[in-house]
Amino acid sequence: MNRAASTRHVRSSAGALALAAAFIVLGVPSVPRASPPAACCSDPAHFPYQPLPARGSIDFRIDTHGPEFEFQTGVSTFHAFALPAAERPYLIELRSFVDGGPDPRAARVFYPIVAVLTDDFVVSRLTDLEHLRYDLPLFELTTAPAYRVVLPFDPANHRERYLVVFTAAQLVGKRELPPIANPETAAEVAKIAFLGATSHGRLRITVRDEELPPVAPALTEPAPAH
Numbered sequence: 001m002n003r004a005a006s007t008r009h010v011r012s013s014a015g016a017l018a019l020a021a022a023f024i025v026l027g028v029p030s031v032p033r034a035s036p037p038a039a040c041c042s043d044p045a046h047f048p049y050q051p052l053p054a055r056g057s058i059d060f061r062i063d064t065h066g067p068e069f070e071f072q073t074g075v076s077t078f079h080a081f082a083l084p085a086a087e088r089p090y091l092i093e094l095r096s097f098v099d100g101g102p103d104p105r106a107a108r109v110f111y112p113i114v115a116v117l118t119d120d121f122v123v124s125r126l127t128d129l130e131h132l133r134y135d136l137p138l139f140e141l142t143t144a145p146a147y148r149v150v151l152p153f154d155p156a157n158h159r160e161r162y163l164v165v166f167t168a169a170q171l172v173g174k175r176e177l178p179p180i181a182n183p184e185t186a187a188e189v190a191k192i193a194f195l196g197a198t199s200h201g202r203l204r205i206t207v208r209d210e211e212l213p214p215v216a217p218a219l220t221e222p223a224p225a226h
Contacts, residue, residue, distance in 0.1 A: 041067040044121040047080040049162055052092075054084045055207050062110055062165065063200035073113075074169025077199065081163045084207060089154045093206040094165065095135070098145040099198075109147060110201025111171055116151065117162040124160055127151070129168075152210060165205075171197035 040046050048067060052058065066077040084090075094114060100107040111132065116125040132147045153160065 041069045041078075044069075044117060044162075044164070047078075047162075047164065049080045049082040051082045052084045052163075052205065052207055054086065055090075055209070057204055057206040059202070059204050061200070061202050062167075069166070071166060071169075073167075076166040076169055078164055078166035079203075080165075081205065083153065083161055083163060086153070086155045089152065089210045091150055091152055091208050091210050092163065093148060093150045093208065095146040095148045095204045095206075097202050097204070098147075099201065108196050108198040108201075110199070110203065111147065111167050111197050112149065112165050112201075112203065113167060114149060114151060115164045115166070116160050117164065118159040119161045121162070124157075125151070146204075165203065167197070167199065169199070172199045 040048065047069075050058070050060075060079055062077050062079050064077065066079060068075055068077050083092075094112055096110045096112045098107050098109045111129060112127075113129075114127045115123050118124050127149050131149045133149070135146050135148050137144060151163075
C-alpha cells in the first residue's frame with residue numbers, strides 16, 4: 001500500500017472510530033450483532049448522503065430496507081444527508097411521526113438521534129433524547145403527533161457538512177420513563193408513558209430560515225409505515 005492510500009485508510013478508519021466513540025456520551029452500552037454491517041456502511045465516509053435543499057422539506061422513512069451502522073448504542077438503520085450550501089444561518093428541523101393510531105397502548109415512534117459530521121466525518125455535535133419535543137396538531141405547527149428536534153447551523157462553521165439520523169437500539173421494545181420531579185416532568189412522562197419505541201418510522205426533515213417560524217405543510221404528511 002502506497003503512502004497516499006495508507007493515509008486515506010488511516011483517516012477513514014479514524015472517522016469511523018470517532019463516530020462510534022462520540023456516541024458513548026449517550027451512556028448506553030453497545031449491543032453485539034450477529035453479522036457485520038453492510039459493506040457500504042462500515043465507514044461514515046461511505047454513507048449514502050442525500051443532498052438537502054437550501055430551503056424546504058423532505059419526507060423519508062427509516063426501515064429494514066435502509067443501510068445499517070453499528071453505533072455505540074447498538075446497530076441502527078439510518079438516513080444520512082449532506083448539508084446545503086448556505087450564505088446565512090439556518091435551522092434544520094426533524095420530525096418523527098407517531099404511528100399506531102390514537103390508542104397509546106399501540107402507538108410506536110422512532111426516537112431520532114442526530115449526529116452532525118465534519119468534512120472529515122468526525123462528529124461535531126450530537127443530540128440525545130432530552131432534545132426531543134413532543135408536538136400535537138392542536139397546539140403546534142404539525143399535521144400529526146410527532147417528536148421534534150431543531151438544530152441551528154451557521155455557514156461560518158464551514159467544516160460541518162453532514163447529518164445522520166438514527167436511534168438507540170436499546171430503546172426498541174422498552175418503555176423506560178424519566179423520573180418525576182415536578183409537575184412539568186410529570187407532564188412529559190405522561191406524554192411518553194405508553195409510546196413504545198420502534199426501529200423504523202416516517203420522518204420529515206425541513207431546512208428553514210433561522211428567523212422564520214416553521215409552517216406545517218397542508219395534507220402532505222407521510223403515509224403510515226407498514
